[in-house]
Amino acid sequence: MHYRISSSNPASRTIEVEFRLTGLAAPTVELQLPAWRPGRYELQNFAKNIQRFELFDQTGNPLIFQKITKDRWRVQTEGVSELVARYTYYSNTVNAGTSFADDRLLYVNPVNLCLYADDRLHETCTLELDVPDHWEIACGLTPTSPNILSATDFYELVDCPLIASPDLQHETYKVGETVFHIWINGNIQPDWERIRRDFYQFSEAQMRLFGEFPEKDYHFLTLILTTPFYHGVEHRNSTMLVLGPNDEGEGLYTDLLGVSSHELFHAWNVIRIRPAELLPYDFTKENYFTTCFVAEGVTTYYGDLMLRRSGVFNDAAYLKELQVLLKRHFEANGRAFQSLTESSWDLWLDGYDKGVPNRKVSVYNKGATVALILDLHIRRKWNHARSLDDVMRLMWERFGKPFIGYTLDDYRAVTEEVAGEPLDWYYDRCISGNEPLEPLLNDYLAFIGLRLESDAIDPVNTPAVFLVQPDDPEGLENRLRWLNDQH
Known part of the structure; x- marks a missing residue:
């Protein structure tokens, strides 16, 4: 399963998705969009954000399909070896579980907008981002080439949010053999010496409690807003944090410490x-x-x-x-x-x-x-x-x-x-x-x-x-x- 994500008109608050599924042999395929996301145990029905939805075969011919539930499509694939779904996803909300784009940010929770086929959940997935070459990408997935990330299966893919931006600030620290990444996007000047010291201390204390860390690396992905906000979501080897306002006061820093320690324990x-x-x-x-x-x-x-x-x-x-x-x-x-x-x-x-x-x-x-x-x-x-x-x-x-x-x-x-x-x-x-x-x-x-x-x-x-x-x-x-x- 291969996904390509872009935003050609970020002012419209739409994200364009191309989903390519190869190796087809059955006369029909059913495509599913998740109805909820890990870390938030309520139905969020992401399909309501899809504006345009089209399906094609490997030669570009339209495929016949029918929507059979609120977020599931049955596609006629007789004689078809590959299908391509192209659709737009609307998101004008920023929290730790959404997706969003503007002219200097592409923020994606793949669980919001990535289709899957039931019998292909355990196959390798690749995610390609159509962003400028000078933008940095913060994500827990493995990069395989510039702007392309790889996941071992769909479950890993949708448990790894990402931020792509030219404005990302990045620092690392290491506890034992585990490398921790702190990514911050927002109009602030972080006190990196203080952040590295405090994050090291609570990370080391948690690792000492359990005796080991489940992953080889970990990413704190942080968006700082201009308005008051406090939200974090746990993921496989990362957490998505959205905080504000960006006044750089002690309140913001205390919030950063509190939500980061909480989400790390979720690892x-x-x-x-x-x-x-x-x-x-x-x-x-x-x-x-x-x-x-x-x-x-x-x-x-x-x-x-x-x-x-x-x-x-x-x-x-x-x-x-x-x-x-x-x-x-x-x-x-x-x-x-x-x-x-x-x-x-x-x-x-x-x-x-x-x-x-x-x-x-x-x-x-x-x-x-x-x-x-x-x-x-x-x-x-x-x-x-x-x-x-x-x-x-x-x-x-x-x-x-x-x-x-x-x-x-x-x-x-x-x-x-x-x-x-x-x-x-x-x-x-x-x-x-x-x-x-x-x-x-x-x-x-x-x-x-x-x-x-x-x-x-x-x-x-x-x-x-x-x-x-x-x-x-x-x-x-x-x-x-x-x-x-x-x-």
Whole structure:
């Protein structure tokens, strides 16, 4: 499968795609466009952005075809050895999961606009970019010649976004044998010395937790906008980040650190330690699963914690981020009716919208909160000799490294093995239940010398919550052991 992408009129916000499929033998071929993308578990129906769609054989003669679903076409290929699809894709939105073109930027998430045939998913793909020779290309795919990238199969292709531009700024750093690339496109002057130092520190801390890195290289692809924005998406050996505004203040830098650490943790957790229901991805429909509290909640918990453990954040900076996390859960949906497993399932329904009040919880915020509870439970029982780190290492060794997919029962078995006891109370209350978590959380926060308080006692209205630090020398000692991962 070969793709050629260009934008001859970027002011129109259209991207032109040519898809060439060779080696045909069947009388019909069905072409599919993905309905969703990895990292965002909702149907996005990318076919709605296709403006013009044409199909030809190897001699340029039009082929007869019929659209049989919203994003699937059946093509008559009797006597045809090769087909060429030419279509335009409209995109005027920039976030970490879209595609976009202007006169100095071609930004592509291939999952938005690359067709495939079901029986050819595991074949090599090539992606050719029609951009000026002096433009740089930032992508996790392997370049085979100027402006041509190669993927081992369709799954790799659509998990590798790209930025092409004459304005890319690029730096690298190395941890062990892994080379990390930082690409920035936007009107800023990065403090590369600071960025290299901080990115090295949190990358090294995460690699130390798991003992290895899944890929030989990794790319942080970053677009900086002039307007406020915060979005990141994980990919096989890269992440796509969109941030703003480009005021170069501490807020922008803190956002860059936070989203980068979070997305890097995904290189293990969800890219490789993946729910069985998502292995392999079925791009035609919803892929329901109940463990997004592991995929996103545990990752959210570790994203900021790794910044503290690595020394990028000090205690005050980390506790500030922890308070923000807890406020997002307890002030927004601390009394919601759905459990984490229910809300994970319903990501495909309305998980990324505000939705009906008090219906669902955030798999990110509540997921991170219950990850904190589990981590502190294990640490308290084993006096820090065991922790959630051990859970994630076992998940990596048993499911991520062999890449076989895990179930909710698998995750529960690993957590109970590390805890050394049944965890019925945890899964009943925190995962499959919906009761308020403040009393339980405060029981564990007390172990590290913290307490969650509210500014109201009215149970009808949502109170504001905040973290306090009581004078507790023993709690402070445990907090420091937790934050520094001291056994």
